Amino acid sequence: MKPISRSFLHAQEAIGVGTPEVESLLSYFCRLAVSHAVSTADLARLVVKHIDHDIRQDFEWQQRNLSGISESARNWAAWLAAATGVERLDLLTLTNWSSFLPAKGLSPRRSHWCPHCLAEDRKAGNQPYFRLSWEIGPVEACHRHKVQLVDTCPHCGRRHVRHDAGIVLPGWCTQCGGFLGDADAPSATPGQLWVARQVGQWIASQTPAADFADSVSVTETLNTLILGLDGGQPSRFAKRIGLAKSTVHGWLRDGNLPTIQAYLAMAAHSGLSLNQVMRGELTTWAPNTPDAQIALPFDLSRKAAKAAPRQLDWDAIKRELETMLKLPEPISVAEAGRRLDIDDRHLYLRANALARALGEKWKRFQDSQKAIHRDALRTHLQDALPELMEAGLPFNLTQLRHAVPAKVLNAVEGAFDVIREVRDELDVA
Incomplete structure (x- = not known):
């Protein structure tokens, strides 16, 4: 089945993706x-x-x-x-x-x-x-x-x-x-311009083809910077970037994450860009003034190693989605995500047309099922209501539960609307 191209809202393009001027x-x-x-x-x-x-x-x-x-x-x-x-x-x-x-x-x-x-x-x-x-x-x-x-x-x-x-x-x-x-705007200070430029370059690196860093590399980046700038001494490094040493220890031993302000401080003191620090691109980096003190890397054996991030093959995922579109009984996007072990929100972001096609097919299937359930309830009501009248029984939910199977009654949202329609058609008081 060919994915649908029509969208519920205007297919408005985003502005500036892959540039420092990217839209929010x-x-x-x-x-x-x-x-x-x-x-x-x-x-x-x-x-x-x-x-x-x-x-x-x-x-x-x-x-x-x-x-x-x-x-x-x-x-x-x-x-x-x-x-x-x-x-x-x-x-x-x-x-x-x-x-x-x-x-x-x-x-x-x-x-x-x-x-x-x-x-x-x-x-x-x-x-x-x-x-x-x-x-x-x-x-x-x-x-x-x-x-x-x-x-x-x-x-x-x-x-x-x-x-x-x-x-x-x-x-x-x-x-x-x-x-x-x-509006009039005052001139920016050199420090403000440096921060704006660093952040602009960082967000410009967000492109559809870009790979993103994961938290596994944070500790590696910190170890490299602390070793290179301060001989492997976290307390000296903390003082250098203007933070408490407990904060740096929290990053290394407890898995806490540095704030954006901390990353900027690391970039300023290392001569790296914010983007390099956040992506852990330090393979060719060397500090401007090598520290003469010899220090060993931190022993982080007490902290359990994190699993490597899962690499998703989106071409294969799209083929799986195309197969799911051909299933005789439609499935929801959420169910597709469960079967693929992927957050269904990522399907809309990376395989939009196929995800929407699945969603539309699922909605049509749900609508058809609702119609079938409503027709089944109408048939039972048309048989039950006259019998209730002849028996002199009141028209209420208690009596209807005896006259209509529970699976039929409970399968319909807004069952009272259907009951009211049938009652009016049969002119039941």
Whole structure:
């Protein structure tokens, strides 16, 4: 069966993938709402309904970190991919680094932006959008325009106006409607520019073909850096990068993960890039000033070795999915994920067309089964209700449970609607 190409929502392409200007999933979500002329809250409800998930009545999408490493970001990347048919929306988040980074310190304290970026987007005739780098805590500047990020509307003077509203048009104030690209931005400091440049290069490395580091390499990277910079002494290394020695010991012995700020400090002191440190690309690295002290590598035998990450053959997986599409009885995407031992969200991100084809076939099958169950219930009710009337028995659920087999009655969602329909047809009081 050929996979379907039609999507539930507009197949809106992401902006800047593989560059420092990559769009955030938050921005993608807001632009998608604009393209459908609905509020962000309504779009959120449409998406979760399409995916068959429940959503709380007081759900506020802007309280979710859609672009970080959280489970929420992972879910929304997969859900939006399933609804739009656009693969690899996880590249608009940091979820591929979730085994390498903790959430602490990763999110910014304020919703800020570079006014020059927004103004450039608009001048070029493009839709302004929010950059993923703006969603990363240490970034306080734009490396392209060499200015600090701002968080105050230049027209109404309010803060938290970038996207904290039901209607969001990226680039315009959610309170007064003024263009956020009109703001003045002070010049960035050299330190701020270095951080922005390092983070930009790091997120630019997220491409569809890129391999991602795993937590197994974290300890190896730390050992190499500590040995090379401080002769293998964690306490000296901790002092060098401005952290407590207990923090460094926690990384080495307890498996704790360094924060993004710690990785940046390691990059600054080693002369490596943030991307090299986070990916563990240290094979050719040597410290600028070799330490004369001889030290042995750390003995980490007390810590159990982690298994090597599983390498997924996506060509083989797609062939498996094609076979599943031909099964006489359809299966859900969740069941396909279980059979392949893969999180079904990854199927939407890496094999989108096939996953959606499975999902649509499963939904059609479910709808046909519901129709069969409803028809079976109608047949039993049409036979049972007249008999209840003749016997002078009341029309209630207790009597119906005696007259209709439980497996027939329980198989129908909204059974009372079917009962009401049959009662009205037969004019039963």
